[in-house]
Each structure stands twice: as structure tokens, then as C-alpha cells.
Amino acid sequence: MKILLIGGGFVGVHLMEALKKRGHEVHVADLPAVAAKNPGFLPIDIENLETVRSLFRQVRPDRVFLLAAVSSVALSWRKPDLTVRVNVLGTLNVLTAMKEIIPEARLIYVGSGEEYGTRCSEEHPFDEEMNCDPRNPYAVSKFASGQILELLAVRDRLDIVHLRPSNHFGPGQKEGFVIPDFCSQIVRIERGEQPPVLKVGCLDARRDFLFVEDVVAAYTRIAEASSLPHTVYNLSSGQAHSIREMLDLLLSMSLVPVNVEIDPAKFRPVDVPVLVASSRRAYEDLQWKPAHSLKESLSVTLNWWRTQDAGPDLPGKY
Numbered sequence: 001m002k003i004l005l006i007g008g009g010f011v012g013v014h015l016m017e018a019l020k021k022r023g024h025e026v027h028v029a030d031l032p033a034v035a036a037k038n039p040g041f042l043p044i045d046i047e048n049l050e051t052v053r054s055l056f057r058q059v060r061p062d063r064v065f066l067l068a069a070v071s072s073v074a075l076s077w078r079k080p081d082l083t084v085r086v087n088v089l090g091t092l093n094v095l096t097a098m099k100e101i102i103p104e105a106r107l108i109y110v111g112s113g114e115e116y117g118t119r120c121s122e123e124h125p126f127d128e129e130m131n132c133d134p135r136n137p138y139a140v141s142k143f144a145s146g147q148i149l150e151l152l153a154v155r156d157r158l159d160i161v162h163l164r165p166s167n168h169f170g171p172g173q174k175e176g177f178v179i180p181d182f183c184s185q186i187v188r189i190e191r192g193e194q195p196p197v198l199k200v201g202c203l204d205a206r207r208d209f210l211f212v213e214d215v216v217a218a219y220t221r222i223a224e225a226s227s228l229p230h231t232v233y234n235l236s237s238g239q240a241h242s243i244r245e246m247l248d249l250l251l252s253m254s255l256v257p258v259n260v261e262i263d264p265a266k267f268r269p270v271d272v273p274v275l276v277a278s279s280r281r282a283y284e285d286l287q288w289k290p291a292h293s294l295k296e297s298l299s300v301t302l303n304w305w306r307t308q309d310a311g312p313d314l315p316g317k318y
């Protein structure tokens, strides 16, 4: 199968490798500046409809994954305009070009568990039938573009799938998300590049974490399925863990003692207290469920950070 990944960042690179191993022809597209640094990547800017059209004409894929997005909730509070341009108008551009050029293809749109907002609790993990209540600019953008896609797909008889993954982490994820923020600081402290003080934001929030390889396994099944009974799928573990629990697990793996300091600058105007989802539908339709334990996944991720170059930015290589 010919599969196009729009977005060659953290998840895109893991997905590319997994799909290639399964024998698919995979093309990866990203912003021109990113494509220029990654041999084999094709240039695209989803804010520019013409670049999407020409990519679709060139590749003519059977499946398109839309991974490119402003994916940081924290950044979306600082740049709501950019978030709407990329996540909403960019998504519409992809759908428009798909309808014109590759109407038989399947578009796999990566939304977010954040779309549900305050609707869930640990007693009632959200399922796909629940009403959404997005509580930050990122969540609103993912909800809005998902809604528009679903409406237009019905009108134009297009094959789209709207995924709502919960938080995921693993090697290659950049700083700005909680697990990389904690791992990168631990590694700097271990190397003596930072005083032994790890700065954190809100530790009380409870989130449903997945290892990136589990997310990629689900995406692969979604791509390979000949048809799917539903349009929306949650991807989640069904278990909430506080950010404090995640921090404690990582600190237990640190090679040196670390003090923790609350940094008020890391708090957000609104932080949904609990996000936990049911992925029963993905299990029933795709026989997918997460296979990796939290502890093992955190250990793999921290060890990956230990292999990264020294320096103040500890950049991800993806």
C-alpha cells in the first residue's frame, strides 16, 4: 500500500519505520525547512493549499496520515492564532486537495483525547459517543477540524478516520511535553550540566499515557484495515496516572539525587484535572490494545535521552 505521512516529527518517524517494515511504500512530507534537513522527505506546508495539491499529484497515496499540527497544549495558549491556522485551516486544505485529487484515499486524522475536556472521570473513562468539551485552544482546534472533516466526508463520500489518542511519549519526542521535559532535566543533572533541581509544573493532573510504539501499532491497523465500522476511535490505556506518579517513576531511575521545584511559569491557565479514555472500540474493531508497561516505556525513553548529545537544548534527532 502507498502511504503518505504528512508530518515527519516524533510519531511520524516511528510510524514510517513500522510501516516500511511491513512492506508498505511510505512517503513522508514536512515543512520545507525540515524536508531540506531530512533526505527523502518531501516539502509541504498545509497552510498553503497549492503545496498540498502538488504533493498529492506527485505521490497519489492510498492512505494519508495527517500528523502535522501544533501539538503542544502549552504552545496553543501562547499562539492560538497559529494553532487555528495550522490545525483547522491546514486540515481543511488537506481535505480539499484530497477530494480534488485522491477521492478514493483514506485520510487518517489525528485528533486528541483533549477534545473531551472535562467530560470524563476515572469512574467513567470517555468513549467515542460522549459529547466533547474542549478546554484549551489546541483541544478546540482538534475538535473543530474533526467536526468539519466528519461533516464534509459524509457530504462528499470521503473515507476519513478521526483518531483521539491520549498522551503518548517515547524516544524522539521533543522538550515542551512533560516526559521529555523531565527526562532531559534528569540527564542534564546526571551530567553535571544543571544544578540538581528539576523544575516542574502542575503535578496533580491525571493523564492516560501510551508508549509511542503502541500508538504506532494502532495506526498501522487503521491503515491496513480494508474498511472500518466507525469513524472515531479513542486510543488509550484506560488508566489515569498523576504527573507526580510519572515524575516519581523517572526519579527512581535517576543515577543521582534530584530535588524537585515547582515552577509557576509552567502552569497553564486551565489544566483539565483528569483525562482517561476507553479504547474498547479499537479493541473490538481492530483487536488493538497497548502492549508496553509504563515503567519499561519510561526506562526506554530516559535511556534514549542519555544517548543524546550534550548541550543546553538536548535536541531530539527526529
Ligand code: GDD
Pocket: 071, 072, 073, 074, 111, 112, 113, 114, 165, 166, 167, 168, 176, 177, 178, 179, 181, 182, 199, 200, 201, 202, 203, 205, 207, 243, 266, 267, 268, 271, 275
Ligand atoms: N509540558 C509539561 N512540562 N507539562 C507539565 C510539566 C512540565 O514540566 N509539569 C507538569 N506538567 C503537566 C501539564 O500541566 C499537563 O497537565 C500534563 O503535565 C501533560 O502535559 P503535556 O505533556 O504538555 O501534554 P498535554 O496533556 O498537554 O497534551 C498531550 O496529550 C494530548 C492527548 O491527551 C499532547 O501530546 C497533545 O498533542 C495530545 O493531543
